Each structure stands twice: as structure tokens, then as C-alpha cells.
Amino acid sequence: MPLVNVIRGDRIDSAPINVRTPFIRIPLWLALSWWTVKGFARVAVVLVRFWYVTAPAAVFGWLYLRFGWMGPVGLLVLVAVVAAGWGFGHRASFLRFGWWPVLSRYRRMVYRRKWQAAMVTARLAVSFDRHMVLPILTGVRCGAGVDVVTVRMVTGQIPDDFAKVAERLAHTFGVRQVKAAPGSKPDVVLLHLFHGDPLAKLVRPVPVPAVPEFTALPVGRQEDGDGYPLRMFGTQVLVVGATGAGKGSVIWSVVRSLAAGVTSGLVQVWGLDPKGGMELGIGAPMFARFACNDYAAMCELIEEAASVARERAGKLRGRTRQHTPTPEEPLIVLVIDELANLTAYLTDRQLKDRIKAALSILLSQGRAVGVHVVAAIQDPRKEVLPFRDLFPTRIGLRLAEAAQVDLVLGDGMRDRGALCDRIPQSLPGVGFVVIDGDPTPMRVRFSYLTDDEIRDMAQTYGRLRVIDGEVLDGAA
């Protein structure tokens, strides 16, 4: 017998009232009845919960019993005919109320089946209190080429946790790409699962809008197949892409969307093409000012735009926060084809410093007063991108290396799905648009204008007045 007993734990003191659980004998028939009722209740719950399987099965079963094989087959044919008629007659409502809801339910089942394995292998399952806790798949909404999966995150998770494993999830679910975006509530993340690629085909330019919509310029197509509206008001646009990535198509898509404004005088596009007019020269009549050979003329154009911006800012201070373009005070858009030629490669140091100083003023003060910049650049190294943060809208086309993506678009953008380095050479004009304040990059293909289309546009809408500092009489 041990000398001392050590027992851990709390002692239960005796209470004034001590109750012992009564022992009741239940007759077998009562127990069996209870289990039967419970069994039926469970079956009823399953039948109601999976109504989308049980209801059609019941209808088909009844038709089979009543009419034999002709019953279910007849119903299937009827449904197919009605669906086809609806689809051809009014495609939009058929997709919205017929096809997408059915597909969403089916895809939900598919994703649910793979969910546990996907979460565990992507390390999104959390071990807590010796239990495995999984994010909850709460819904699936299908659209053209994209499924939006709503997920309730486990406490402590953030949307970036999902963004970081997006590629792994894409392989697990067998889709082209997965993007994670914050949902409407803090504990919700939306996973966008992209199937086909609506951007694989060349995007034709839309007809020139009669009056430019400065908050939504139609410049291309976005990854869900809808048109992409680029906002010009209140922003400056930077386009970065390797050679042949399609920077020209971004520029011309923007110019085309403003073309009617050029004719009416509501918009002035100023063109700077330091590569000797190779890119912009072909549509030169679109530009109210154009410089392509003379760096001093380019510097003067930028300085003039900066002084217009300063002057307007002075006039509008305290009166309005957004300038409204008029023919007297038009929206000015400075299109610069290769910015690095002006800010990095220029050998004339004095000129380079003047350009940099004017550009800083223009970028910081111009966006609220209707003086905008659309600048393209090929080399995304830091030393040629000193102004990146002054461009609230950044477009990354195909880039050579993964490391360049965050440099161009902002920290964490590659993790959030901007895979610019994975854009194949066979998809020029495809890129990711990042807008300050929006954490999710948008994949877009810009419309492509052939040389002839650019010439036609320039002839129809152009009003060239000044070229390399020389005024052209009667050209307006």
C-alpha cells in the first residue's frame, strides 16, 4: 500500500440536496416506435433538403408508373423544346433565370465533393482544439466563363490567405485561374474560378460612342466576357508591357473611345511619341498637339499641360472637386508612347529634369482638373518607373518576369491573380488592370485596331493643329 496518494482535480463537495437520476424501464414497443418515428423524420429531412434531386425523381417515377417509358421521355423532350425556345427567343433571361441557376447548383455539388481535399492540401483547413476546421462553401453563382464561389473563412483567416494558394486551387478544381476577392462581409471571401477564356479571341473595337462617357470608356473586354469600362475622370493611366505585348492597342482603344469628343472639341488628345512617330504617327490627325522628333518640343508640351493643370486647379479650388469638360476648357489627354525615353534614357540632363518636374505636377494635380496622362512604358525597372505611385490606374500587359508584376502594379498584386508573366505571346493586348483602392486586378483584353482602322478614325474624327511645335493652318 502506498504511503501517500496524490490525486489531481477538484473535489466535489456534498451539496444540501443530492439527486440521483431516476432509472426508468421503457417497454420494447415504445422504443421501437420512437426509433421508427425518428427514422421517418430523418428521411423527410433528406427528401426536403435535396429537393432538386428528389422532386424530379418523384415526377419521373410517377410518369413512368402512369405512362410507361413514354412519360419521362416525353417530359424530357418537352423541357428541351421549351428551354431551346426560351434560349433562342430571349437569351438574356434564359441565362439569368434558367441556365445559370441550374449550372450553379450542379457546380456546387462538384465543388463540395472536392472541397475537403482542396482545403486540406492548400493548408486552408485549420486545426483547432484537436479538430479540423474547414472554411465553409456557402454558395456558387455561375456566369459566362466564371463561377463565383462564396466562402465563409475560418476565424483568423483573410482573403489574402486564399489568394496566395490560388494557383493550387486552380489545379485542384481543374480551372484556368482562381482569384480571391473580399466579400460583402469581413468573414467572407469570393473565389472567382475561371473556366474557358473569353479573351482568347481578338476583341474588335466597339462603334465610337457619340459622346464620350469619361467614367466608362469602352476599351475592351473583361474576363467574364462583359465590356471593360475604363474610368478616365480622376485618374492617370500607366501601361507597362514587354515589346509586342500590345501597348499600342491600349493607347488606340482609349483614343478611339474619345474620338467623338475630339471632333466636338470636348476632348483634346496631345500625342508624344519619342520613338520618332512609329506608333502614334499613323493617327496623328487625332492629336491636337503632336511631337515625335524634338525632345524640347515634348518637354514644352508636358510643361504646358502642367501649367494648364495648375491654372485650372487654382480656378476650381474650393468650387468643385471634379472639372467638367467644355469646348472652352476641354479634357486634355496626354498620350506618351514610351515614357522611359523622356524620364530615363534622355541624355540631356537639364531637359530630363525639366520633364520630370513638369510630369510630377501634371500627374499629381491634373487628374481632378481634366488634364490626364496615358503613358506607356516597356521597361518596368525601378529607375524608369519613378512616377508609378502617381498613376492610380496601372495596366500590366505581358511582362518578362514574375518579379516585375508587383513592381508595376503594386505589392501583392501577383498573389492576387495578376499573372502578367504568364500571359502568352499569342495573346497580345491582354493585361491586368489595377486601380488604387481596389484590391482585385481585372484581366482585360483591349480592342485591336488595324492600321487602316486607325487611319480611317483619324480621317473621320481628327483635327490636327500643331506638329512638333509647327502650327498647321486650316487643319482643324
Ligand SMILES: Nc1ncnc2c1ncn2[C@@H]1O[C@H](COP(=O)(O)OP(=O)(O)OP(=O)(O)O)[C@@H](O)[C@H]1O
Ligand atoms: N489587342 C490586341 N489584339 C490582338 N492583337 C494585338 C493586340 N494588340 C497588339 N496586337 C498584335 O501584336 C502586335 C504588337 O502590338 P503593339 O505594337 O501594340 O505592341 P507594343 O507593346 O506597342 O510593342 P512595342 O513596344 O514593340 O511597340 C501588333 O502588331 C498586333 O499584331
